[in-house]
Amino acid sequence: MTNEDAQGSTAEEAQSKKGLKKQQKEAEKAAKKAEKQAKLAAEQQGTEEDDFAKDQYGNSVMIQSQEKLDRELHRIQDLTPEKADKLIWLRARVHTSRAKGKQCFLVLRQQQFNVQALVAVGDRASKQMVKFAANVNKESIVDVEAVVKKVEQKIESCTQQEVELHVEKIFVVSQAEARLPLQLEDAARPEVEGDEDGRATVNQDTRLDNRVIDLRTTTSQAIFRLQAGVCMLFRETLTNKGFVEIQTPKIISAASEGGANVFTVSYFKTSAYLAQSPQLYKQMCICADFDKVFCVGPVFRAEDSNTHRHLTEFVGLDIEMAFNYHYHEVIDSITETMVQIFKGLRDRFQTEIQAVNKQYPSEPFRFLEPTLRLEYTEGVAMLRQAGVEMGDEDDLSTPNEKLLGRLVKEKYDTDFYVLDKYPLSVRPFYTMPDPSNPKYSNSYDMFMRGEEILSGAQRVHDAQLLTERAVHHQIDLEKIKAYIDSFRYGAPPHGGGGIGLERVCMLYLGLHNIRQTSMFPRDPKRLTP
């Protein structure tokens, strides 16, 4: 035999040795796999066999109104120790679910209320049912039948602290996707500077992009319920004062506040504008003998401002009324209404205010009765005393407004006040000039926490004076002909003002960004959702 041959044969031997080893390994693997499969099969058989609770849980068919079930679904907020040992049905969202051995703890949530629920292996629930419950995705909507049980130790983390539910049936009515764009717990977490744990919070853009989920937090629910309260109190108070609610057109032919910040829309063969305020129509209603009117509706301002307090579309709460002899009658009416709103919020919406404060702590809103009214010149004097340099007829810049708010708060202990008799030069053309001093006007602004919420005035109700003022402001008379005409057939002296709903809510609650109080905010950079 040659060396090659010898090598060849050893190689063969080696190969066969390797081959043997390989074969052995593969055989082992196969054996293991077979064992596993057999085990699984046995288990599965076992599970199928043992699942006595098969009909007590699962995914419901989509509710397409197939049947009218005569079943009462309870509210979580009504679950108290009085209902102990009662078997009830309820529909709620799965807020959290946590499996622990033979038990699964769920927190079920309805709006601001939540309750602990327990699925435990026993004679009612099988192992498979507990597993199913633990795997239901967060935010899914479930129908649950459970027994209300009183608990010995208070459950601090839920709103319903004295009871928990022992679940007998659980069905998923609407499943949420496993990956949520934001976690509700993160969205409801207060932002603390320098938090060592580094727990996540959600930034504003993410919230606004996924508004549907963000609005589910207790804080959001509270904010918008309070906002609804403001509208309700506004209507209630004014209706009780004899005001009539009117609706004004939003598609108009001429820009009411000036041409710069107005949205243009195409109107068949021509163009029209979206109303910047219901100003002109409110006044025409007064000339039409409605005496005292208010309206609640959208206001559109095409201001390219990306600030914490500007939106391109917001809800305006506007008031206009005829008065007898002095425009202070109007100021008094408006401030009384505002005070009624503040009182109403304080007395009837305290739960909501506390819920918001949990995430966004702030000082309670303070106001005086009767409302504090300062003259513009007094405000300027206070600012000068604090070192601010400004002219007598200068408008207040935003930082100066805020500083004046702090000075007034420190001196008078109020977050709400009126600044009366603004300089004429900084007000719109339809503002009535001050009879005793041509440099000033019968106009006023109202402030909450140092930020302006209302601009108002006595209006010019004389067609001739109105024309003069319009000419002085270089406004095209043709464009406002209809408006001026309404004063030619007898018009009473009148005045009014308008507030922004979102701004009032933001400032009342001490929040810092108007997007928090606008459900689906509109600004120069946001058109959706």
Add this chain to the structure above:
Amino acid sequence: MALKELSSLEKFLGLKKPNKYSTQGDNKVPVLQTNSGPAVGLLTVCSHLVKEAKRPELLGTSAEHRALVQQWLEYRTTKVDGCSREEAKTVLKDLNLYLQDKVYLAGHCFTLADALMYYGLHPLVVELAVQEKEQHVNVTRWFDHMQHYPGLRHHLPPVVVLRNRVYTSGHH
């Protein structure tokens, strides 16, 4: 600017005859001709004026005190003069911490350090908003004390300091 400051200092020190100053270089460093030669630079000139007025205690009473006064004089010309907005923030923050438990910058009495730091800090403090003045409460207190010190404030407009706090803690 330096010349106005020197003239104010002369008035404060009670020097009857105002000196004639010249300036040197692009930075307009003040120069005073004295019997023992030219005194060049703000600090040198000021020290000379203090000696001229026979008020050596304004430069410090003990060796340690004198060193502290010198330190603050140097701080004035190196850190305060010509600083940017960012640097000014740091200066005010550091000073606020330092002045937490002190009435005067060096020791327990008024010294040249207080005078020159007051002159030097004026352009920074005059720009501060009410809220910032409240944030740097110790600097504001010291500054208000200095601007009311008899005879010190001549060429500088007074800065308004409010009696009461207007911004409660936690205000945004």
